[in-house]
Every structure is written in structure tokens, then in C-alpha cells.
Amino acid sequence: MDDSDQDFTRNILKQVRQIEIRSNRLVSEALAGSYHSAFKGQGIDFEEVREYQPGDEVRSIDWNVTAKMGVPFVKQFREERELTILLAIDISESGSFGSKKRSKRERLAELGALLAFAANRNGDKVSLLLFSNEVEIYLPPAKGQKHVLRILREILFHRNKNVGTDINGGLRFINHVLRRRAVVFLLSDFIIPEYKEERQQAEDLFFKEIASTRRKHDLICGHVFDRYEKSFPPLGIIHLEDSETGETIVVDTSREGFTQEFAKLSSETRTRFEQRLKRRGIDLFSFSTESDFVKILKEFFQMRKSRRNR
Secondary structure (H helix, E strand, C coil): CCHHHHHHHHHHHHHHHHHHHHHHHHHHHHHHHHHHHHCCCCCEEEEEEEECCCCCCHHHECHHHHHHHCCCEEEEEEECCCCEEEEEEECCHHHHCCCCCCCHHHHHHHHHHHHHHHHHHCCCEEEEEEECCCEEEEEEEECCHHHHHHHHHHHHHCCCCCCCCCHHHHHHHHHHHCCCCCEEEEEECCCCCCCHHHHHHHHHHHHHHHHHHHHHCEEEEEEEECHHHCCCCCCCEEEEECCCCCCEEEEECCCCCHHHHHHHHHHHHHHHHHHHHHHCCCEEEEEECCCCHHHHHHHHHHHHHHHHCC
């Protein structure tokens, strides 16, 4: 290994260490309790029997023990707390966009790291899937700091082999490879390739596939966006290039009504997407390349906890 390789390796380890320290601090200060209470376990384990008390459900009576003891006894169960967490992260080229300091992919990497450390702190197994228009990396569920640090290195430094997007392919892979029920965080900008008349068909296929994943797993969508994808500023005549297809167009952003039309279309597209997820019982949280996703994530976990306790 020459000096440049050694410097590169040291730089990687330094960045991993910095994010590890920051993520562990954030988990300790902000997320540990809310993460723990946001998710149900995979099932329930029998713990013991005890004497029946007024208010106990009749269906919980253990009739064999009751017959032997001559008084009613009920079964008690405890929730199985160990979870399997899958971080499914879209690393297609559209994630390289960012109008400020961080790109969408960098923000997804930070979020993935935070979720991995939160899961590890809770004693859960963590798995990683990186996908573009094909599956690029899959790390099976495992526990431990060493495993989490490998996940972190892959999230931060994997160089994608492809630039396109195929979220459906990622979902099909999840449905095939994960046999046990898991908590799946699908992290993406959810920009589904559109080819004019094929747009509706592409959306329908996506929602069909994601509904299948939702039936098998606890599926949560984390949507990252840049502010310019919601509201485009008047910059005059500019050239825009699709980072995945290379297609370019010329747009006059100073044209009267352009910014309003763009914002309206963006809002309608986002609302339709959110509604279609909601109808399928899929949770969603969104954050921008500039927002504090720790605060957003904590509020999301609290919402799930409140819903669970109803």
C-alpha cells in the first residue's frame, strides 16, 4: 500500500469515527427512548402463569393449570423486543443533487448511520441494502459494533456501479431475501423515472410492489428532498440535466408564472404520493437537505408510540 492509499484509508477511518461519535451522542441524548418505544417486537413469548384477577381476559385463562389448582390461573406473556432492522437506501445518481452544503445522498447516509446506531443500542439486528437500478450491496442482519461500523463504511463510501433508479427491484429483493418480519426503512428521494405516457404505469407498478412489502414487513419511508425540488428560484435561462439519463433541457425560470407553476406541480405530486402511501398503511417522514432530521425522526417515533398506545 503506497502513501496515497494509506492517506485515503486514514481519511475514511477518521470520517467513520467522527460520525460514530456524533451518532452515538445523538442516540443517547435524543433518540434512545423514543426509538425503543416506537416499534413492536416480532411476537410474544410465554413468561409465566399467575392467579386470575378481576379484569383479566377470560381467553387468557390456562385451563390445564386451573384444573390442577382448583382456582383460575391466567397465562402471562412478554413482548419479544429484539427486532430486525433493514436500511434500504437508494444510491442512484439523483441523490447527488444538493443546492446547499450537503447532497441528498449525504443526508441519507447520515440518517442511515443514526438509525444503525440506534438499533445497535437497542440490541437489534441491523441489515443494509444499497440499490440503484440494481442491488449493489446487501449485508444480512447481524448485531454488534463491528457490524454497524461496516454498515457505516458502506453507506458513506460505496461507489455506485449504476446511475439509474429501480426502487421496485429493491423492494422485490427485500420481499425475497427477508423471511422473518422486519422493520424496513426505505430511504430515497422517491423520484420515479417518468417517460411521459408511461408515468402512470411506473407509479402503479411502484405502489403495487410497495404494498406487497408492507404486507410482509413494518415498512417506513424516509423521503429526502432539496428545497429547489419544491420551489425553483427565478435564475433566468438555465440548462438542466437529468443526472441518471443525461437528458438536458433549457428552461426559462424567469418566465412569468414559472415558479408558481413549478411549486404547484411539486406540491400536487408530493400530496398524491403521500396519500397513496397512507391508503396502504405505510408511514412516511420527510426531511430536506437542510433540515434537522434528528428532530423530525424523534417526532416520528413519538407519533408511532402514541398511535401504538391508543
